[in-house]
Amino acid sequence: MTSSSAQSIRPFRLSVPQSDLDDLHDRLDRTxxxxxxxxxxxxxxVPDGYLRELVRYWRHEYDWRAAEARLNAWPQFTTTIDGATVHFAHVRSPEPDATPLIITHGWPGSVVEFLDLVAPLTDPAAHGGDPADAFHVVLPSIPGFGLSGPTTEPGWEVGRVTDAWAELMRRLGYxxxxxxxxxxxxGISxxxxxxxxxxxxxxxxxxxxGAQAATEPTARELAALTPEERESTLASWRRWERWSREGTGYAVLQSTRPHTxxxxxxxxxxxQLAWIVEKFREWSDCEELPEEAVDRDLLLTDVMLYWLTGTAGSSGRIYYERAAAGxxxxxLSTPSTAPTALALFPADPQIPLRHxxxxxxxxxxxxEFDRGGHFAAMEEPDLLVGDLRAFFRQLRDQDGTPPVG
Structure with a gap:
């Protein structure tokens, strides 16, 4: 393979064979x-009654072809970086001086998280915003996840993904x-x-x-804080302690034996549905059901990307690789000089401490917002868009020049 062909960017269109959908329906019928x-x-x-109803909806009412068409509205591509196939959407703004922006999902998320985010980011004028706040948006799938998977070799941890994203943006001319x-x-961003x-x-x-109270604060540590910092630290510790006790079994398993x-x-x-939907319920801003926070069809489309690509194992390996890298x-403790903004949503179990x-x-x-949770782009896209615009506008105002690629 020549250097130019190894770095080529290939158009991609999502087109799932009907046989794959028929197989899914057959498996759902025979659960x-x-x-x-x-x-x-x-x-x-996940309770039996809830999951049975969700599976009924998935089998008889959910429309994958509609979801597929919505995803295909984005220009999508693949390229090979460091031996892995990287899938990404690249949605350019009509504004020529738009800011290039790479947005990265997590687990158990995917590029589906950003379906309601892209249009107002790329074309703010069409969504009641200022054209100066426009972005050229790049949405990659992490190697091993969904359409960038499965990976076939070890070592795809945060640092390697970071280098791949820098190379991807270089290939795109940014x-x-x-x-x-x-x-x-x-972590990657x-x-x-x-x-x-x-x-x-x-x-x-x-x-x-790494910015949460992951250990119980001592009296000496608390004494060094302001009253507001003490209150937030104790609240963070209580949240972290409960999450560590009740909500981290998935991470322990994927960090140690992801293939099992x-x-x-x-x-x-x-x-696969139960494995993912539990996290949407636990980490979203809902009282009882995840659909109170996240659209049911979007949730199922996210699950479909894991199911159709068979990437339950390769996506889980990112936890193993993080642990193995050591x-x-x-x-986390090495300082970053990059100008950084934090948008905090109260239902997220891992809210950082400012100090x-x-x-x-x-x-x-x-x-700090008064609503929303871990899946902010799906739960509160308007709040996230507004904060992104304000942050990069602030950087432009300080620098005095448009931050184009």
Whole structure:
């Protein structure tokens, strides 16, 4: 393969064979259900009654072809970077001086998270905004996830993905760009700003790994804080302690034996659905059901990308690779000079602390919203769009020149 062909960017259009959909429907029809325990709620996992109704909807009412058409409205491409096929959407703004922006999803998310985000970001004038706030948007799928998967070799951890994204933006002609992300996308976006400060204009995050109260604060630690910091630290510790006790089993399993659950999740669509929908319920701003926060069809489209590509195992490996790399804590504690914005949504189980974030980040914007959760782009796209526009407008005003690629 020549260098030019290795770096080629190939058009991509999503077109799932009907046989794959027929197979899915057959498997849903033949689901072998476990025995239900009467009265069991979400504390045991996904309730039987809820999941049966969701599966009925998936089988008989959900329209994959409509979702496929919506995704295909974006110009999509693939390219090979460091031996992996990288799928991405590249939606250019009609505004020539738009800011290049790469947005990265996490687990159990996908590019589906951004379906309601792209149009107002790329064409603000058509959505009641200022044309000066326009972005050229790049939406890659992390290697091993969905249409960038499955991967066939080890080592795709945060640092390697970061380098791949820098190369992707170079191939697209963007020497300078912004980055946004939550969940794994937050770690990758933050690492882009830390590792490539000469290229990254600014980093916008809706999660900051490592800035929570992950251990119970001592009396001495609390005494050194202001009253407001003490209150937020204790609240963070209570949230983290509960999440660590009740909500991290998936991460432990995927960090240690990611292939073992992959056999079940790749064979059973209901298993894959339950594995993902539990996290949407636990991490979203809802009282009882995830659909209170996230559109049901969008949720199922996200699940479909995992199911149709068979990437339950390769997406879970990012947890294993983080643990195997052994440098995650070092990365998090190494300061970043990139101008950084944090948008905080109250239902997220990992809300960062400002005084901890200030130790390692160049925080220039800190916004606390009164609603929304972990999947901010799906739950509150208008709030996220507004904060992104305000952050990069602030950087433009400080710099005095448009931050084009």
């Amino acid at each position: 072998r259900w476990p025995a239900a325990m009467p009265g069991a709620g979400w504390e045991y996992g 020497q300078r760009f912004g980055a946004q992300g939550g969940d794994w996308g937050a 933050r690492e882009l700003g830390r590792t490539y400060p000469d290229r990254v204009i600014g980093v916008h995050l809706n999660l900051l790994p 659950p992959a056999y079940a999740l790749t064979d059973s669509p209901v298993g 440098d995650w804590e070092t990365r 901890k974030a200030d130790r390692t980040e160049n925080i220039v914007r800190w916004t």
